[in-house]
Amino acid sequence: MEQTIGIGLLGAGTVGGTLVRRLVGESSSIAAKTGLAFDVRRIGVRDATRPRDFEVGAGILTEDTQSVVTDPSVDIVVEVMGGLDPAGDLILTALRAGKPVISANKELIAARGPELISAAAEAGVPFLFEAAVGGGIPIIRPLSETLAGESIDRVLGIVNGTTNYILSQMDDEGAGYADALAEAQRLGFAEPDPTADVSGADAAAKAAILASLAFGTWVGSDDVYYEGITSIDADDIAFAAGFGYRIKLVAVCDRTDAGVNARVHPMLVPEDHPLAGIRGATNAVFIEGPAIDSLLFSGPGAGGDPTATAVLGDVIDAARETLAGAQVAPRIRFGNGHIVPFEEIPTEWYVRLVVDDQPGVLASIASEFGKAGVSIRQVWQEDVDDRASLIIVTHGSLESEQRTAIDSLKGIPEVHDVASVIRVLGPET
Amino acid sequence: MEQTIGIGLLGAGTVGGTLVRRLVGESSSIAAKTGLAFDVRRIGVRDATRPRDFEVGAGILTEDTQSVVTDPSVDIVVEVMGGLDPAGDLILTALRAGKPVISANKELIAARGPELISAAAEAGVPFLFEAAVGGGIPIIRPLSETLAGESIDRVLGIVNGTTNYILSQMDDEGAGYADALAEAQRLGFAEPDPTADVSGADAAAKAAILASLAFGTWVGSDDVYYEGITSIDADDIAFAAGFGYRIKLVAVCDRTDAGVNARVHPMLVPEDHPLAGIRGATNAVFIEGPAIDSLLFSGPGAGGDPTATAVLGDVIDAARETLAGAQVAPRIRFGNGHIVPFEEIPTEWYVRLVVDDQPGVLASIASEFGKAGVSIRQVWQEDVDDRASLIIVTHGSLESEQRTAIDSLKGIPEVHDVASVIRVLGPET
Numbered sequence: 100m101e102q103t104i105g106i107g108l109l110g111a112g113t114v115g116g117t118l119v120r121r122l123v124g125e126s127s128s129i130a131a132k133t134g135l136a137f138d139v140r141r142i143g144v145r146d147a148t149r150p151r152d153f154e155v156g157a158g159i160l161t162e163d164t165q166s167v168v169t170d171p172s173v174d175i176v177v178e179v180m181g182g183l184d185p186a187g188d189l190i191l192t193a194l195r196a197g198k199p200v201i202s203a204n205k206e207l208i209a210a211r212g213p214e215l216i217s218a219a220a221e222a223g224v225p226f227l228f229e230a231a232v233g234g235g236i237p238i239i240r241p242l243s244e245t246l247a248g249e250s251i252d253r254v255l256g257i258v259n260g261t262t263n264y265i266l267s268q269m270d271d272e273g274a275g276y277a278d279a280l281a282e283a284q285r286l287g288f289a290e291p292d293p294t295a296d297v298s299g300a301d302a303a304a305k306a307a308i309l310a311s312l313a314f315g316t317w318v319g320s321d322d323v324y325y326e327g328i329t330s331i332d333a334d335d336i337a338f339a340a341g342f343g344y345r346i347k348l349v350a351v352c353d354r355t356d357a358g359v360n361a362r363v364h365p366m367l368v369p370e371d372h373p374l375a376g377i378r379g380a381t382n383a384v385f386i387e388g389p390a391i392d393s394l395l396f397s398g399p400g401a402g403g404d405p406t407a408t409a410v411l412g413d414v415i416d417a418a419r420e421t422l423a424g425a426q427v428a429p430r431i432r433f434g435n436g437h438i439v440p441f442e443e444i445p446t447e448w449y450v451r452l453v454v455d456d457q458p459g460v461l462a463s464i465a466s467e468f469g470k471a472g473v474s475i476r477q478v479w480q481e482d483v484d485d486r487a488s489l490i491i492v493t494h495g496s497l498e499s500e501q502r503t504a505i506d507s508l509k510g511i512p513e514v515h516d517v518a519s520v521i522r523v524l525g526p527e528t
Numbered sequence: 529m530e531q532t533i534g535i536g537l538l539g540a541g542t543v544g545g546t547l548v549r550r551l552v553g554e555s556s557s558i559a560a561k562t563g564l565a566f567d568v569r570r571i572g573v574r575d576a577t578r579p580r581d582f583e584v585g586a587g588i589l590t591e592d593t594q595s596v597v598t599d600p601s602v603d604i605v606v607e608v609m610g611g612l613d614p615a616g617d618l619i620l621t622a623l624r625a626g627k628p629v630i631s632a633n634k635e636l637i638a639a640r641g642p643e644l645i646s647a648a649a650e651a652g653v654p655f656l657f658e659a660a661v662g663g664g665i666p667i668i669r670p671l672s673e674t675l676a677g678e679s680i681d682r683v684l685g686i687v688n689g690t691t692n693y694i695l696s697q698m699d700d701e702g703a704g705y706a707d708a709l710a711e712a713q714r715l716g717f718a719e720p721d722p723t724a725d726v727s728g729a730d731a732a733a734k735a736a737i738l739a740s741l742a743f744g745t746w747v748g749s750d751d752v753y754y755e756g757i758t759s760i761d762a763d764d765i766a767f768a769a770g771f772g773y774r775i776k777l778v779a780v781c782d783r784t785d786a787g788v789n790a791r792v793h794p795m796l797v798p799e800d801h802p803l804a805g806i807r808g809a810t811n812a813v814f815i816e817g818p819a820i821d822s823l824l825f826s827g828p829g830a831g832g833d834p835t836a837t838a839v840l841g842d843v844i845d846a847a848r849e850t851l852a853g854a855q856v857a858p859r860i861r862f863g864n865g866h867i868v869p870f871e872e873i874p875t876e877w878y879v880r881l882v883v884d885d886q887p888g889v890l891a892s893i894a895s896e897f898g899k900a901g902v903s904i905r906q907v908w909q910e911d912v913d914d915r916a917s918l919i920i921v922t923h924g925s926l927e928s929e930q931r932t933a934i935d936s937l938k939g940i941p942e943v944h945d946v947a948s949v950i951r952v953l954g955p956e957t
Binding site: 131398405408415 | 550554557558560561562563658664665666669670673674675676677678679744802805817818819820821822823824825826827828833834836837838839840841842843844845848859860861863
């Protein structure tokens with residue numbers, strides 16, 4: 100006894116195309132496991148005449164995206180077109196018409212999540228987005244359902260495969276950033292315009308979603324501080340290794356009594372931390388809570404096939420709930436928690452300075468750190484001709500104090516360059 | 529707007545007691561995140577007079593377990609009593625009365641899964657068991673929902689914390705099995721009677737559940753071949769390390785064109801495999817499929833707190849579905865897939881022999897392997913006085929052929945002892 104569900108697809112790029120091929124090619128195994136049959140009834144695209152790597156019947160491909168969500172034969176809408184417009188309004192239209200929506204659009208969800216989730220709740224239909232974070236890694240559902248009863252304290256994620264690939268290459272090959280980026284582009288791990296990835300913006304949208312689901316307090320894109328990897332130097336990777344760390348671009352979401360915070364920045368991660376071993380384009384999410392201690396999820400964070408698996412899981416789930424004919428209660432609610440500004444969060448820093456190699460320099464530097472209220476954990480000096488690289492690792496102190504300390508260093512005549520400033524996943528933060 | 533859900537608990541041991549304390553102590557944070565309030569209305573125990581480490585109102589603790597499932601004020605039944613009887617019949621009674629049931633009982637599910645799942649489907653209520661495998665690691669829901677659209681090929685799990693702790697200790701300290709077991713018992717990582725863990729039986733029940741959900745073909749306890757770790761020797765751990773392997777007790781579930789199989793046995797796992805790095809009492813599940821490539825989930829596999837988190841997630845999910853008032857469709861269906869006997873599965877072996885150190889021995893041994901159709905990948909000999917330890921690693925061959933080869937070795941006069949036989953997670957299997 101199979102029931103056929105009509106699917107309307109918004110977008111037919113890598114993920115959309117893969118999804119169509121799998122809904123057709125794997126229909127019998129999906130039906131055997133779930134008792135459900137799916138029929139792709141409309142696919143909204145920008146150019147319906149463009150050749151596609153899948154076959155569908157005449158009239159299914161359309162440039163009239165609105166018709167995808169309004170077509171009465173479409174039971175579930177899958178949005179894999181990306182971008183804020185028109186994806187957001189199309190999703191709202193579908194939800195208000197009582198259709199479950201599956202989206203892989205992290206940018207949109209991080210920007211308009213509460214509005215979309217409320218619209219789904221009002222209509223009593225599911226709005227699911229497992230594919231928005233971590234590609235094929237099941238993470239949205241575990242966070243919002245399996246761990247609903249856990250008071251999660253912290254989520255640390257390597258959620259951008261491009262930057263992790265570049266940093267891994269720099270680490271393995273001793274390559275500079277530019278060379279590693281070029282290699283990543285050649286192999287298809289980085290886009291021709293890599294800005295969204297290397298700037299940290301892509302990871303920031305994912306951090307917003309992870310924090311919101313983990314803590315039950317809505318954290319939007321605008322609430323997430325982010326820094327990318329463009330200024331990471333091969334020297335820093337080598338120095339960090341000398342101290343027992345690897346440099347990773349980390350999405351950090353944490354909750355304290357004061358509230359919650361989410362941010363993305365490069366970080367020195369201790370070699371024995373599970374995230375330190377995540378190499379190449381792999382993604383991973385590390386979750387800490389009082390009862391579960393820590394959990395690690397890792398796997399492919401992007402790509403058509405893994406992402407299509409995540410979308411397909413949501414489609415099957417939505418179909419199951421819809422067929423049950425129920426008004427579906429939302430899986431998570433957002434309270435009025437406080438978002439703590441990053442400046443008020445304790446951080447630990449690795450600082451690399453180029454200084455004159457002469458007596459008294461360290462004293463001046465240490466004095467500026469002290470005035471800012473930052474104490475120094477570790478100092479390491481390496482001479483290069485008449486200059487020296489001075490590496491300082493600080494104890495935990497407020498982000499604002501760390502920034503004050505760094506700014507003041509620039510006023511010391513013997514300090515020629517504050518070459519690198521990278522936060523540390525340390526024992527106090 | 530909160531809705532109060534009545535909970536009936538079967539069993540109040542470590543997990544049950546923790547659950548009661550958390551349903552009370554964390555009620556406001558649970559309500560904020562989910563909009564649900566829970567009230568523990570009945571707790572069925574063997575001895576209602578025993579002191580408990582939680583407080584409940586008069587009359588809630590009862591020795592009449594039947595009354596827990598029939599009490600009209602109980603909306604959801606949570607079974608954490610363990611064992612086959614009376615747990616199974618109590619769960620059936622609850623399901624038939626239209627009550628969602630959450631169970632952490634791997635033994636019962638592996639034995640009577642299809643019957644319980646069918647009863648839930650007929651009643652249109654959820655039967656959830658996230659806590660049955662992997663303790664606090666979300667694995668049941670990802671397998672049966674998020675990955676419902678993936679044609680999973682293989683699941684490898686370290687799903688018993690006691691044995692992983694013992695093997696890690698043997699590895700770290702060079703300790704023998706008996707000493708490592710005694711230490712694990714002293715620290716509470718092993719039961720006074722460790723049989724269920726060290727024999728592999730506990731892991732076998734979990735393997736049955738993992739295989740069933742991953743492949744959509746029911747695999748019951750009786751279908752799972754298992755071996756434990758009691759004959760693992762410190763020498764083998766040292767030799768394996770020399771070859772670049774760590775020894776782990778692995779639940780192996782795989783699917784080929786011929787059908788599916790699940791088994792549990794010690795295994796040499798290559799050092800660079802993610803499961804090799806899983807230390808101590810930590811559990812991990814590694815999933816392979818054509819689209820997702822591979823996923824790793826790791827975390828605490830047992831203990832009151834992590835397990836209670838998993839139960840709580842299921843309780844919240846069941847409450848949400850129940851309040852929606854729907855007839856809930858089952859999350860997974862089981863087809864009529866074929867279970868392949870272990871003897872017909874290709875395996876690779878590590879074999880340690882004690883032999884006379886004289887010419888021609890290796891030729892006799894190699895000849896017996898050849899006659900059984902097994903080819904040798906690697907040989908390593910270490911002399912000990914006038915005897916030699918001969919270590920052989922085979923290429924992939926059917927399990928039945930490997931067994932024939934081993935049996936025939938016992939007939940060679942120069943072979944004094946087949947000291948160890950451990951399967952290998954190799955390139956061909």
